[in-house]
Amino acid sequence: MIDRDLKAALAVTRFGLGARAGEIAQAKSDPEGYLRAQIRPAGADQPQTNGETSAQRVAGLRELRQMRREARDDAAPDARDPVKAAQRMLRDDTATDFLGRVRLGATTDAAFRERWALFWANHFTVSAVKLATAAVVGPFETEAIRPHVFGRFEDLLIAAETHPGMLLYLDQAQSVGPNSRAATYFRRASAGPERPVGLNENLAREILELHTVGVDGGYGQADVTEFARALTGVSIGGPREGPEQTGAPVFRAAAHEPGARTVMGVRYGEAGRGQGEAILADLARKPQTARFLCTKIARHFTADDPDPALVARLERSWAEGGGRLDRVAEALVTAPEAWDPAPAKFKTPYEFVVSSWRTAGGAPGDAGLLARTLNGMGQKAFSAPSPKGWPEDIASWTAPDAIVKRMIWAQAFSAAVVGERDPRELAMAALGARLRPATATAVARAESRPEAFALLLMSPEFQRR
Amino acid sequence: MSAPLLDRRRTLAAAAGFGLSLQFLARQAFAASEADLSRRKLIVVICRGGMDGLSVAPPLGDPAYAGLRGSIALGDEALKLDGTFGLHPALGAVHALAMAGQARIVPAVATPDRARSHFEAQDVLESGAAGVYGAASGWLNRAVQSLSAQRKVEALSVGATAPLILRGEAPAGSWSPGKGVDGSTRLPALLQDLYKDDPVLGPALARGLATEAMAQAAASGLAAAPAGAAAAAMSDPGGSAAPYVRQGREAARKLGATLAGFMRAPGGPQIAALSLDGFDTHANQGAAQGQLANRLGYLDAALNGVQTGLGPDWRDTVVLVATEFGRTARVNGTGGTDHGTASTALVLGGGLTPGGVIGDWPTLKAAALFENRDVAPTLDMRGLFKGVLLDQLGVDRRALDTTVFPDSGAVKPTTGLV
Numbered sequence: 113m114i115d116r117d118l119k120a121a122l123a124v125t126r127f128g129l130g131a132r133a134g135e136i137a138q139a140k141s142d143p144e145g146y147l148r149a150q151i152r153p154a155g156a157d158q159p160q161t162n163g164e165t166s167a168q169r170v171a172g173l174r175e176l177r178q179m180r181r182e183a184r185d186d187a188a189p190d191a192r193d194p195v196k197a198a199q200r201m202l203r204d205d206t207a208t209d210f211l212g213r214v215r216l217g218a219t220t221d222a223a224f225r226e227r228w229a230l231f232w233a234n235h236f237t238v239s240a241v242k243l244a245t246a247a248v249v250g251p252f253e254t255e256a257i258r259p260h261v262f263g264r265f266e267d268l269l270i271a272a273e274t275h276p277g278m279l280l281y282l283d284q285a286q287s288v289g290p291n292s293r294a295a296t297y298f299r300r301a302s303a304g305p306e307r308p309v310g311l312n313e314n315l316a317r318e319i320l321e322l323h324t325v326g327v328d329g330g331y332g333q334a335d336v337t338e339f340a341r342a343l344t345g346v347s348i349g350g351p352r353e354g355p356e357q358t359g360a361p362v363f364r365a366a367a368h369e370p371g372a373r374t375v376m377g378v379r380y381g382e383a384g385r386g387q388g389e390a391i392l393a394d395l396a397r398k399p400q401t402a403r404f405l406c407t408k409i410a411r412h413f414t415a416d417d418p419d420p421a422l423v424a425r426l427e428r429s430w431a432e433g434g435g436r437l438d439r440v441a442e443a444l445v446t447a448p449e450a451w452d453p454a455p456a457k458f459k460t461p462y463e464f465v466v467s468s469w470r471t472a473g474g475a476p477g478d479a480g481l482l483a484r485t486l487n488g489m490g491q492k493a494f495s496a497p498s499p500k501g502w503p504e505d506i507a508s509w510t511a512p513d514a515i516v517k518r519m520i521w522a523q524a525f526s527a528a529v530v531g532e533r534d535p536r537e538l539a540m541a542a543l544g545a546r547l548r549p550a551t552a553t554a555v556a557r558a559e560s561r562p563e564a565f566a567l568l569l570m571s572p573e574f575q576r577r
Numbered sequence: 578m579s580a581p582l583l584d585r586r587r588t589l590a591a592a593a594g595f596g597l598s599l600q601f602l603a604r605q606a607f608a609a610s611e612a613d614l615s616r617r618k619l620i621v622v623i624c625r626g627g628m629d630g631l632s633v634a635p636p637l638g639d640p641a642y643a644g645l646r647g648s649i650a651l652g653d654e655a656l657k658l659d660g661t662f663g664l665h666p667a668l669g670a671v672h673a674l675a676m677a678g679q680a681r682i683v684p685a686v687a688t689p690d691r692a693r694s695h696f697e698a699q700d701v702l703e704s705g706a707a708g709v710y711g712a713a714s715g716w717l718n719r720a721v722q723s724l725s726a727q728r729k730v731e732a733l734s735v736g737a738t739a740p741l742i743l744r745g746e747a748p749a750g751s752w753s754p755g756k757g758v759d760g761s762t763r764l765p766a767l768l769q770d771l772y773k774d775d776p777v778l779g780p781a782l783a784r785g786l787a788t789e790a791m792a793q794a795a796a797s798g799l800a801a802a803p804a805g806a807a808a809a810a811m812s813d814p815g816g817s818a819a820p821y822v823r824q825g826r827e828a829a830r831k832l833g834a835t836l837a838g839f840m841r842a843p844g845g846p847q848i849a850a851l852s853l854d855g856f857d858t859h860a861n862q863g864a865a866q867g868q869l870a871n872r873l874g875y876l877d878a879a880l881n882g883v884q885t886g887l888g889p890d891w892r893d894t895v896v897l898v899a900t901e902f903g904r905t906a907r908v909n910g911t912g913g914t915d916h917g918t919a920s921t922a923l924v925l926g927g928g929l930t931p932g933g934v935i936g937d938w939p940t941l942k943a944a945a946l947f948e949n950r951d952v953a954p955t956l957d958m959r960g961l962f963k964g965v966l967l968d969q970l971g972v973d974r975r976a977l978d979t980t981v982f983p984d985s986g987a988v989k990p991t992t993g994l995v
Contacts, residue, residue: 490753498695
């Protein structure tokens with residue numbers, strides 16, 4: 113039985129995003145209850161953004177493309193300026209979305225709820241690696257992820273996989289059934305389309321491998337291709353669908369591959385849009401999916417190599433609740449295995465920066481500086497290196513250079529924010545009973561407030577959770 | 578300094594003229610001395626995302642090539658290598674090296690993994706195991722461990738995160754472009770003290786600070802690359818706007834030159850790993866120009882930066898360029914290619930044995946395609962890596978077969994490349 117002071121510190125730093133002033137004290141009377149109270153059916157909080165929907169952003173992108181084409185035809189040298197301006201606007205929107213999310217993390221009273229949302233956003237990664245996806249990553253999270261993180265996994269899955277952000281990122285938007293009416297039409301047309309027309313299996317593969325049953329989930333290449341065929345037609349509204357549908361998720365029956373499909377041994381009759389969704393719903397209910405996700409949750413919150421008893425406990429709650437994620441969240445924070453006092457996880461750069469702000473009080477205001485900071489530490493804003501999302505393991509984040517980069521940032525950050533406050537009090541407020549004597553001594557002996565605060569942020573226990 | 582190598586190449590050429598086995602000579606008569614070996618350098622460049630080998634080195638002479646590739650096929654704009662192969666037009670510097678006998682292609686190479694998953698395939702590529710998750714450390718790290726018994730070997734990864742290939746027991750440095758450490762403050766020393774019992778942070782900070790000091794020394798001779806641009810060259814696809822692409826190339830060249838600067842510095846690394854991402858071209862990959870061409874342009878510029886930056890040390894250096902898997906032989910429905918099997922690797926170096934294609938070409942005939950979709954592998958990637966580790970660095974053959982590449986005794990090293 114661990115003491116309540118330690119448990120309060122763990123609740124706030126392990127399950128949340130680091131302690132704001134007074135937060136550990138607030139959690140002390142009932143650390144588990146403090147976390148449970150943050151679980152709510154309405155889903156995660158929404159960051160402050162400029163309020164644009166993904167449909168509006170996609171429409172903006174289309175306009176930009178049109179402007180580019182026109183600019184290319186135009187010989188006037190200054191004709192490119194509006195294109196650049198539009199491009200800059202889209203990039204600024206993305207930076208603003210990201211800043212809004214970090215500010216939410218830095219200031220929220222419900223940081224476990226936010227961590228839970230960030231976990232799912234990373235699970236269903238849409239990465240800003242191309243201009244098209246960069247513009248919709250923010251809205252993807254607010255529209256497809258955040259409302260569903262405490263609902264049924266099946267609903268979250270379908271919302272994520274059919275959202276324009278995911279369709280753009282994993283190339284689904286352009287996938288066309290080889291025997292669909294659209295493909296037949298294009299083949300017959302004497303002048304073919306500008307772009308080739310056919311199947312793209314990227315989304316189908318990543319849904320199986322990364323989002324549901326996992327790579328050992330018992331599927332093969334044939335299942336991937338069949339699933340890809342079933343998903344054809346799931347796309348994004350363009351000029352054909354009319355202005356009110358531009359950028360919205362649409363189903364194009366003409367692009368859908370006709371016929372029944374067999375995926376993982378189950379036959380799915382022709383049902384248009386319903387075919388892909390029926391497969392998604394079945395994937396959501398598979399025990400392999402529960403196992404894969406519960407392992408991942410346990411790994412994210414507790415240890416790179418999580419306790420199998422914890423995974424089993426989460427799986428049971430998943431099964432009993434029919435994939436209800438609020439039940440799984442509840443099982444996580446009440447599981448004794450999740451409260452091991454030794455901090456086994458190393459903060460990602462994002463978690464490190466957000467928790468530093470929470471300790472300092474306040475929130476970042478400069479999107480450009482924030483972007484450079486995280487880029488330098490290896491976690492570029494909204495830009496996970498692959499559909500697998502950001503890595504979880506300690507070895508990924510503790511390269512020598514990465515630690516040096518954290519130190520350089522901590523030094524500049526401390527000098528800018530610490531002010532006239534007592535670093536010893538800040539250390540207690542940040543780590544509570546997790547503060548080790550060696551760190552407390554180093555902080556107390558520092559020759560200046562900024563040096564003391566930087567030592568706190570870089571201490572082994574602040575870097576871990 | 579270079580005489581033995583130059584002599585060796587001349588002798589090899591002469592031997593070839595007499596029909597003697599190059600491989601025999603390379604191994605028996607010219608076993609490199611320890612002093613020679615300690616100058617040798619190896620750089621492994623990992624192109625993440627599944628680099629399309631058929632675009633890197635298009636088999637222009639293969640009768641099936643143009644038909645399978647459709648809108649993304651390359652034609653006269655490709656840089657000719659021989660009767661069958663060319664290089665992508667964005668790989669101008671690699672082509673110039675190939676013409677000088679200092680770059681060769683390996684057109685049908687694959688890891689033992691066949692799952693077409695990025696993550697499994699990268700794991701196998703970097704861990705060196707026979708199957709996925711077969712080893713928690715990287716083969717390059719274990720090669721360093723093996724060499725450490727004989728001599729001091731330093732290794733470095735370039736990038737903000739540590740790649741699996743260099744993770745493991747042997748300590749390895751890492752470096753990425755950015756603002757330097759302020760040496761006038763006490764914080765680094767205080768932190769080292771605070772980390773003295775921390776098995777992860779202690780060694781990491783110490784190595785990071787050592788590399789940082791080396792970077793400051795090495796950079797004094799170089800015009801510093803803007804940090805943001807260099808980082809962008811490693812990870813940002815760069816959009817489609819021409820200025821970004823140009824900047825990206827320049828940053829990639831500087832990144833390569835900086836790495837070369839590290840490796841030339843006294844006590845600098847002999848072994849380095851560098852990752853470039855953005856090769857997962859499912860849609861609109863382009864042909865002579867476009868998305869993939871931009872990425873290959875960065876790769877070419879980075880390699881050019883390494884080669885020119887190394888100066889006279891280039892002749893002691895081998896660079897391996899590899900990816901986790903190739904892509905489908907056919908263009909897909911969206912002007913791109915999907916996850917495939919064999920791809921093209923590149924071997925470059927000033928001391929390379931001149932020669933043609935490494936490994937057999939399975940052709941793109943329908944019957945020759947792997948599972949009727951991918952280039953069929955004719956060479957195990959581990960064999961290529963083993964051959965280079967053996968010839969270039971003198972890694973012990975038994976270690977190669979057992980610890981560096983576990984259970985790989987049956988995989989023959991591709992020797993005679995250097």
